[in-house]
Amino acid sequence: MSTMTAKKLSRALWGLALGVASLWIPGIAGATIGSDSSGAILVFPKVVVDTSGVLFGRPTDTEIQITNTSNSIIAARCYWVNATGHCSNAPDVACTPETASSRCPEGGRCLEGWTETDFRFRLTKRQPISFSAADGLTVFPLTGGNQGPGGQTNADSSIPPVPEDPFIGELKCIQVNPEDYRPTIGFNPANNAAGDLAGHATIVSALPADAPDVDARKYNAITLKSTTVNNQDDTLVLGGPDAEYDGCPNVWILNHFFDGAVIQSHFSGGSPGVSRTATTDITVVPCSEDFLLQENNLGGATLQFLIFNEFEQRFSSSTRFTCFREVQLSDIDTRPGGADNAFSIFSVGVQGTLSGQTRIRSVQQADRANGIMVVAERFLAGGREGAVNSSAENVHFTGSRDRSDFIFLSPNQ
Amino acid sequence: MLSATPKIRAQSTVVFCVAALACLSLGAVTQAEISTDQPGAIVWFPKVVHDANRDTIIQLTNTTGVRISLLCLYVNAAPNPNTGEPLWQVVDFQISLTRQQPTVWVASTGLGPRPSDGRPEDLHPGLVPPLAQGFLGELRCVVIDEGEVPSSKNALTGEATVIDRAGGSLRKYPAFTLRSMGGNNRDTVLALDDREYSACPRILLLNHYYDQAPDPVTGSPVSTTVTFVPCSADFDRAVPTTTSLAFDTFNEFEQRLSASLQVTCFADLPLTWVDSRPDPTRSVFHFAMQGTIVGQTRIRPVPTRSVGVGTGVILIAEESLGNGQSTALKPHFIGGALQGDVIVLPSSF
Numbered sequence: 001m002s003t004m005t006a007k008k009l010s011r012a013l014w015g016l017a018l019g020v021a022s023l024w025i026p027g028i029a030g031a032t033i034g035s036d037s038s039g040a041i042l043v044f045p046k047v048v049v050d051t052s053g054v055l056f057g058r059p060t061d062t063e064i065q066i067t068n069t070s071n072s073i074i075a076a077r078c079y080w081v082n083a084t085g086h087c088s089n090a091p092d093v094a095c096t097p098e099t100a101s102s103r104c105p106e107g108g109r110c111l112e113g114w115t116e117t118d119f120r121f122r123l124t125k126r127q128p129i130s131f132s133a134a135d136g137l138t139v140f141p142l143t144g145g146n147q148g149p150g151g152q153t154n155a156d157s158s159i160p161p162v163p164e165d166p167f168i169g170e171l172k173c174i175q176v177n178p179e180d181y182r183p184t185i186g187f188n189p190a191n192n193a194a195g196d197l198a199g200h201a202t203i204v205s206a207l208p209a210d211a212p213d214v215d216a217r218k219y220n221a222i223t224l225k226s227t228t229v230n231n232q233d234d235t236l237v238l239g240g241p242d243a244e245y246d247g248c249p250n251v252w253i254l255n256h257f258f259d260g261a262v263i264q265s266h267f268s269g270g271s272p273g274v275s276r277t278a279t280t281d282i283t284v285v286p287c288s289e290d291f292l293l294q295e296n297n298l299g300g301a302t303l304q305f306l307i308f309n310e311f312e313q314r315f316s317s318s319t320r321f322t323c324f325r326e327v328q329l330s331d332i333d334t335r336p337g338g339a340d341n342a343f344s345i346f347s348v349g350v351q352g353t354l355s356g357q358t359r360i361r362s363v364q365q366a367d368r369a370n371g372i373m374v375v376a377e378r379f380l381a382g383g384r385e386g387a388v389n390s391s392a393e394n395v396h397f398t399g400s401r402d403r404s405d406f407i408f409l410s411p412n413q
Numbered sequence: 414m415l416s417a418t419p420k421i422r423a424q425s426t427v428v429f430c431v432a433a434l435a436c437l438s439l440g441a442v443t444q445a446e447i448s449t450d451q452p453g454a455i456v457w458f459p460k461v462v463h464d465a466n467r468d469t470i471i472q473l474t475n476t477t478g479v480r481i482s483l484l485c486l487y488v489n490a491a492p493n494p495n496t497g498e499p500l501w502q503v504v505d506f507q508i509s510l511t512r513q514q515p516t517v518w519v520a521s522t523g524l525g526p527r528p529s530d531g532r533p534e535d536l537h538p539g540l541v542p543p544l545a546q547g548f549l550g551e552l553r554c555v556v557i558d559e560g561e562v563p564s565s566k567n568a569l570t571g572e573a574t575v576i577d578r579a580g581g582s583l584r585k586y587p588a589f590t591l592r593s594m595g596g597n598n599r600d601t602v603l604a605l606d607d608r609e610y611s612a613c614p615r616i617l618l619l620n621h622y623y624d625q626a627p628d629p630v631t632g633s634p635v636s637t638t639v640t641f642v643p644c645s646a647d648f649d650r651a652v653p654t655t656t657s658l659a660f661d662t663f664n665e666f667e668q669r670l671s672a673s674l675q676v677t678c679f680a681d682l683p684l685t686w687v688d689s690r691p692d693p694t695r696s697v698f699h700f701a702m703q704g705t706i707v708g709q710t711r712i713r714p715v716p717t718r719s720v721g722v723g724t725g726v727i728l729i730a731e732e733s734l735g736n737g738q739s740t741a742l743k744p745h746f747i748g749g750a751l752q753g754d755v756i757v758l759p760s761s762f
Contacts, residue, residue, distance in 0.1 A: 126669070131629065214734050390583065391585035
């Protein structure tokens with residue numbers, strides 16, 4: 001066999017091999033956002049730090065857990081998105097729409113903020129880390145001469161604390177190549193190279209140590225899987241044509257108690273039972289975000305709500321948000337604060353049933369999907385000595401959109 | 414080819430290996446695993462409890478625009494006081510949900526046979542039996558049609574909240590949902606094989622605090638309880654399923670340790686009991702053993718040689734942060750089970 005023929009045959013064989021492999025990967029790649037699988041984009045829609053308790057009543061912090069689920073070293077570029085509001089006439093004073101009247105000097109309004117702080121880190125194979133948002137993680141486990149069993153390290157890794165306290169906002173992380181920090185598909189064939197990042201957030205509020213009283217609520221980070229098509233540039237295409245990542249869902253489905261519903265439990269054997277009063281908060285963040293221009297020019301949408309009670313009766317409402325919205329259900333259609341809540345369509349007094357299904361849809365724009373991500377928190381009041389206990393939950397969803405969302409990353413320097 | 418050089422022969426081998434691996438992977442990797450995010454045709458609450466301190470709130474919602482009926486099965490897997498083995502007592506009931514209808518009940522009270530709030534009869538889901546104290550087990554609901562045979566409607570979502578009397582702590586988790594894949598043959602043998610219903614997970618990932626590790630915010634020791642339920646269940650012959658689980662746990666230094674556990678019907682236990690019930694400090698899941706706060710534990714159901722019964726499991730975890738406060742921890746999944754699981758519903762007669 002001549003050298004030329006051998007080379008041609010060699011090329012043909014490799015071509016066949018790559019063809020088979022390329023047929024395999026896109027053919028089986030899934031394309032659904034999720035909270036119970038790893039992915040290439042990790043979103044914690046709600047991160048709260050308020051160590052003095054001035055905004056949320058109790059000292060509060062958020063514990064973040066991030067894990068590399070693959071057998072390879074990976075890296076991530078992450079962004080703290082600071083959506084903390086500040087008083088229009090006292091820019092150093094943090095506020096929320098609910099606390100503006102008490103926090104801001106007379107005549108002041110609470111102006112929504114949007115700034116980002118980015119950072120990057122490496123995770124060695126299968127490595128988990130945890131940190132509190134108030135403290136960050138400036139020293140990783142495998143640094144300073146420490147190495148993993150395979151010689152991998154967390155070199156060039158540091159997570160700063162959130163940029164201010166009080167802080168309310170989100171954390172977004174994008175899986176990148178550990179060599180050049182460019183966006184990449186996942187490294188684990190077991191999940192079709194969909195991405196290797198998984199995470200949890202636990203919002204913990206605790207009274208001081210001399211009277212320990214802890215309340216905690218935990219949710220899974222939302223993950224967007226890689227479609228395994230990625231041009232490695234800093235414009236990430238979520239869903240729609242030429243998608244590099246899952247698109248955000250079309251409709252979010254929240255099953256909840258109507259605000260003010262009294263939940264009775266523990267009835268048995270003549271037991272008097274326990275009664276608690278429920279309220280629900282939702283946090284909404286946009287899927288599109290512009291970290292390149294460092295401004296909130298993409299986020300924001302009109303949110304349409306359809307509410308069904310147990311009698312199959314249907315109501316609707318709507319609201320707008322720009323970059324971040326954390327709101328009690330009853331405040332969606334009434335003024336912030338508790339004064340008008342009894343008149344809300346999310347109030348048990350208006351609906352007449354304990355539970356409801358609320359379907360949340362963001363209105364699309366001509367040039368992008370305008371997708372959103374949602375997490376919810378439920379509060380039950382009236383427990384021990386009037387304490388409030390809470391739980392967090394990932395919200396169900398259904399459907400997809402034919403348009404894309406975009407995340408523009410800051411320059412990779 | 415007889416005259417091909419050794420290099421070409423080697424490359425041919427590589428090509429066939431790649432092709433074979435791809436073909437194998439096609440069979441192994443599945444597209445629609447169990448989920449907690451999207452509506453399904455089977456909804457599954459792996460932990461429902463009613464005892465002196467704990468009660469469970471169940472929420473179920475029909476996310477479609479048509480009325481659906483459900484066959485639900487409560488399985489009491491509390492330890493038999495005489496043998497210590499799970500009781501595996503099954504009670505089933507049927508309810509219906511009108512279009513987009515949510516419903517809620519508390520495990521200790523259920524729902525009465527008639528509406529107690531004055532609503533019309535056709536808006537009342539139906540009778541849900543109350544659970545006596547001492548119940549510890551699971552709840553599965555399957556969408557059925559008028560003929561009481563399984564239906565393909567992916568309509569259901571659900572949530573369960575375990576609530577403590579003392580301390581009022583809440584642990585809320587979303588129900589696991591199995592989607593109908595369109596290949597529903599309407600018999601009472603439900604194949605979780607990605608053709609009739611979505612498959613159970615091949616690997617479960619639990620990202621957790623090691624037992625007694627200090628909570629980063631409060632400093633109080635954290636402990637984790639896990640609940641495993643095999644996916645396969647034969648409710649017709651009342652035969653519980655046994656599954657072997659292999660655990661690999663990785664700490665923050667990337668160090669790996671392993672353990673194993675056999676689960677029959679249902680297991681609800683502290684994480685350290687998986688490998689060291691007498692002395693938790695010797696467990697691979699204990700902070701004193703690992704030296705780091707968090708770990709990633711990968712749990713793999715071990716396939717068996719038996720045909721027709723898979724070994725998949727689902728898992729829900731609860732983290733206690735001290736002072737009686739706790740949260741539910743939802744695991745992550747990778748891939749669909751290599752062996753399809755089977756749920757056999759009780760036959761009508």
